[in-house]
Amino acid sequence: MSETKLQIQNLSLYYGTHQVLKNICLDVLSHEILGIIGPASSGKTSLLRALNRLNDDVPKFRKEGEVLLEGENIYTDLPVWMVRKRIGMIFALPTPLPLSIYENVAYGPRVHGMNQKKILDKIVEETLQSAFLWDEVKDRLDHPAMRLSGGQQQRLCIARTLAVQPEVILYDEPCSGLDPISTAKVEEAMTMLKSRYTQILVTNNTKQAARVSDRTAFFLMGEMVEINKTEKIFTIPQDKRTEDYVSGRFG
Amino acid sequence: MEVKFSRPAHHRWIEFAVEKAIFGAGIISIIFVALIFLFLLKEGLVLFRHYPFTNFFFGIQWSPISEPPRLGIVPLILGSLAVTLGAVVMAVPLGVCAAIYIAEIAPGWLKDILKGTVEFLAAIPSIVLGFIGLVTLVPMVKNIFHIPTGLTAFSGSIMLAFMAMPTIVSMMEDSLRAVPRAYREGALALGATRWQTIYRVLIPAASSGILAAVMLGIGRVIGETMAVMMITGNSARLPTTLLEPVRTMTATIAAEMGEAVQGSTHYSSLFAIGIVLFIITFLINLTASAFIKRRK
Amino acid sequence: MRLNPKITEKIAFAFLFLSTLVIVVPVILITIELLKNGMSVMSWKFLTESPRMGMRAGGIFPAIVGTVYLIVLTILFALPVGILAAIYLSEYARDHWLSKIIDVAIVNLAGVPSVVYGLFGLGIFVTFLNFGTSIVAGALTLSIMSLPVIITSSREALGTIPESFRESSLALGATRWQTIRRIVIPNALPGIITGAILALSRAAGETAPILFTVAAFYLPHLPKTIFDQCMALPYHLYVLATQVPNVKAGVEYGTALVLVAMILILNLMAGAIRSHFRKKKQW
Numbered sequence: 062m063s064e065t066k067l068q069i070q071n072l073s074l075y076y077g078t079h080q081v082l083k084n085i086c087l088d089v090l091s092h093e094i095l096g097i098i099g100p101a102s103s104g105k106t107s108l109l110r111a112l113n114r115l116n117d118d119v120p121k122f123r124k125e126g127e128v129l130l131e132g133e134n135i136y137t138d139l140p141v142w143m144v145r146k147r148i149g150m151i152f153a154l155p156t157p158l159p160l161s162i163y164e165n166v167a168y169g170p171r172v173h174g175m176n177q178k179k180i181l182d183k184i185v186e187e188t189l190q191s192a193f194l195w196d197e198v199k200d201r202l203d204h205p206a207m208r209l210s211g212g213q214q215q216r217l218c219i220a221r222t223l224a225v226q227p228e229v230i231l232y233d234e235p236c237s238g239l240d241p242i243s244t245a246k247v248e249e250a251m252t253m254l255k256s257r258y259t260q261i262l263v264t265n266n267t268k269q270a271a272r273v274s275d276r277t278a279f280f281l282m283g284e285m286v287e288i289n290k291t292e293k294i295f296t297i298p299q300d301k302r303t304e305d306y307v308s309g310r311f312g
Numbered sequence: 313m314e315v316k317f318s319r320p321a322h323h324r325w326i327e328f329a330v331e332k333a334i335f336g337a338g339i340i341s342i343i344f345v346a347l348i349f350l351f352l353l354k355e356g357l358v359l360f361r362h363y364p365f366t367n368f369f370f371g372i373q374w375s376p377i378s379e380p381p382r383l384g385i386v387p388l389i390l391g392s393l394a395v396t397l398g399a400v401v402m403a404v405p406l407g408v409c410a411a412i413y414i415a416e417i418a419p420g421w422l423k424d425i426l427k428g429t430v431e432f433l434a435a436i437p438s439i440v441l442g443f444i445g446l447v448t449l450v451p452m453v454k455n456i457f458h459i460p461t462g463l464t465a466f467s468g469s470i471m472l473a474f475m476a477m478p479t480i481v482s483m484m485e486d487s488l489r490a491v492p493r494a495y496r497e498g499a500l501a502l503g504a505t506r507w508q509t510i511y512r513v514l515i516p517a518a519s520s521g522i523l524a525a526v527m528l529g530i531g532r533v534i535g536e537t538m539a540v541m542m543i544t545g546n547s548a549r550l551p552t553t554l555l556e557p558v559r560t561m562t563a564t565i566a567a568e569m570g571e572a573v574q575g576s577t578h579y580s581s582l583f584a585i586g587i588v589l590f591i592i593t594f595l596i597n598l599t600a601s602a603f604i605k606r607r608k
Numbered sequence: 609m610r611l612n613p614k615i616t617e618k619i620a621f622a623f624l625f626l627s628t629l630v631i632v633v634p635v636i637l638i639t640i641e642l643l644k645n646g647m648s649v650m651s652w653k654f655l656t657e658s659p660r661m662g663m664r665a666g667g668i669f670p671a672i673v674g675t676v677y678l679i680v681l682t683i684l685f686a687l688p689v690g691i692l693a694a695i696y697l698s699e700y701a702r703d704h705w706l707s708k709i710i711d712v713a714i715v716n717l718a719g720v721p722s723v724v725y726g727l728f729g730l731g732i733f734v735t736f737l738n739f740g741t742s743i744v745a746g747a748l749t750l751s752i753m754s755l756p757v758i759i760t761s762s763r764e765a766l767g768t769i770p771e772s773f774r775e776s777s778l779a780l781g782a783t784r785w786q787t788i789r790r791i792v793i794p795n796a797l798p799g800i801i802t803g804a805i806l807a808l809s810r811a812a813g814e815t816a817p818i819l820f821t822v823a824a825f826y827l828p829h830l831p832k833t834i835f836d837q838c839m840a841l842p843y844h845l846y847v848l849a850t851q852v853p854n855v856k857a858g859v860e861y862g863t864a865l866v867l868v869a870m871i872l873i874l875n876l877m878a879g880a881i882r883s884h885f886r887k888k889k890q891w
Contacts, residue, residue, distance in 0.1 A: 590720060
């Protein structure tokens with residue numbers, strides 16, 4: 062087995078008195094794509110937001126348990142910007158910043174103190190290529206990112222996240238607003254990125270998890286019901302609830 | 313390609329300094345409210361060391377330079393009240409009607425013109441309106457009612473009603489716009505005429521917004537100073553009819569502060585009037601914002 | 609007798625239209641009056657000369673200069689504090705108990721009569737801080753009066769920036785301030801500027817707050833420092849209209865016209881900025 066990248070230890074999350082995640086223990090391995098499936102309000106998105114520490118500013122948010130990134134506690138050992146740099150996040154809806162295509166990608170490096178134009182140029186080109194977007198936009202890098210199509214915008218968001226050289230990338234239902242062709246392109250990009258990054262994919266689309274993830278976890282009502290190799294989850298699930306969900310009986 | 317990013321150390325200091333400045337600015341705005349009130353209190357309450365509280369609030373004579381000074385604010389309160397009531401009686405129905413016309417009935421091009429005109433009115437300084445009122449309205453009132461002077465509470469009311477209009481109209485318009493489309497369409501679909509829809513659906517639905525508009529209009533009127541001072545005649549007597557000169561609280565402060573000797577009884581009595589004004593407008597604004605909240 | 613609903617509607621609409629006319633027509637008449645009488649004295653000399661013959665003749669140059677000084681200083685004082693306070697309220701302390709107190713404070717500051725601000729300015733700036741009757745005391749008074757308006761409009765402008773912009777930026781590792789500086793402020797700036805200009809145009813026309821804090825009845829020379837008194841257009845108009853006998857109406861109207869024009873220019877600027885950026889907006 063490969064080494065552990067992220068250790069989630071007894072993690073519980075609360076918004077006020079409402080508990081959204083119950084005592085999750087989960088190890089994420091280096092260079093795997095971990096799929097997380099489950100019906101709405103099963104706590105998947107909350108888990109991702111906790112890993113990127115986006116909940117920090119949510120009033121009345123509370124967490125118990127720890128998350129370790131290569132042994133370092135992301136809530137106590139690392140500053141928040143460092144956590145977010147090392148663990149990047151792609152949102153459900155493409156959210157380009159109101160800047161040009163180039164500046165969207167260069168934004169991350171810039172806020173982390175990179176100002177050299179030559180290096181920025183290089184980062185922009187490489188990451189756009191990794192996200193399979195370079196050929197489509199290389200002649201109009203100064204155009205506003207908002208004018209790209211939905212699928213292009215989502216790949217731009219991936220490129221933007223890659224530009225800060227993360228170790229882990231979190232995807233929160235990245236294809237929920239995309240057509241099948243755009244979805245295929247995003248999935249292709251994810252597969253190509255496996256060699257370099259650890260990726261966690263939250264999706265409502267069980268087929269997508271089956272297509273791209275190495276392991277898959279099933280979440281239900283804030284609990285992790287089951288985690289296993291993807292083919293096992295989809296062929297011989299251990300838990301009745303998992304079986305019901307993947308076979309489409311509910312959710 | 314591997315690139316090492318390194319955040320310059322000064323980032324953290326800038327961040328720290330900026331957040332403190334931002335926090336400080338937030339605090340300053342509270343401090344100012346507290347300061348305004350405390351300062352008024354400090355300068356105003358001194359009055360009651362030399363001058364009985366009841367004589368101030370219930371005295372019916374305001375003659376600060378007589379010996380001894382008589383500092384009863386009843387005539388000033390009545391002056392403010394007369395002018396305000398007069399203005400509200402005129403401004404509210406007119407403003408509400410105009411807002412309905414502008415928001416619901418006027419065709420697009422006319423709507424823009426009307427809204428532009430009302431906005432322009434809001435932009436004219438009160439001193440200019442006061443001046444125009446002085447040279448046009450005041451003689452008009454004098455001639456129409458055959459009275460010795462046109463500088464009356466009535467003239468002031470007209471002017472203030474006019475000045476409160478933009479506040480009332482724009483607040484009203486906002487409230488009408490906040491009524492969901494479905495209400496309108498539902499009523500029209502049932503065969504109601506546009507007027508019936510406005511009358512039976514829109515106005516009730518927008519009622520708390522209308523009340524907020526009225527309250528803010530009153531706040532505007534009661535606090536107005538320059539135009540009232542120029543038009544109402546500035547005579548601190550107990551008014552018996554609207555066609556007499558009166559003097560409002562605001563005008564008293566503005567007119568007499570220049571002559572009052574700092575630290576004198578007169579001086580502190582003007583600050584005491586300031587306290588009364590502050591409290592009145594405070595209450596009006598609280599009520600208005602309660603209505604606005606309910607609208608949402 | 610019950611009227612036909614169609615006829616009722618006609619009558620009602622006619623009545624509403626008349627009410628609107630009652631408001632709009634006087635505005636038009638006032639404008640015509642101002643223009644007609646004001647233009648009669650308008651000349652380069654009127655704008656650039658000092659008043660003569662006990663202010664009954666000559667120009668209004670010192671009053672224009674004074675008003676410009678007051679506006680500029682008010683911008684310098686009120687804008688930074690107002691914008692920072694708005695940023696604090698909308699970006700840092702959304703559900704904080706403190707922001708609720710500030711909310712109440714702002715609502716009430718906005719409703720305080722301008723003459724009460726004048727009293728406050730007199731008490732704190734002129735007397736307590738010993739600035740004397742001076743430009744700086746007046747500008748500070750006007751600043752405090754403008755603060756609530758600037759804060760409220762800036763907050764609204766900041767509130768229009770979608771939450772997703774902030775989260776995307778934060779998720780990349782930008783700090784809160786970096787997010788505000790690079791994403792939030794540039795996109796909210798047109799709205800902030802528009803609101804600020806409108807607040808200033810209001811301040812420029814105010815008389816009561818400067819009555820006892822800065823305004824000079826008549827000054828033959830221009831102010832040298834911000835601790836001097838100065839003349840100001842609104843106060844000058846007040847003096848001409850009520851304190852000086854036998855002024856030619858033209859001089860008064862001219863002063864009023866210049867004041868209204870200045871304020872109108874500020875308003876048009878705000879409108880132009882707003883519509884320019886609304887067209888350019890990408891989201």
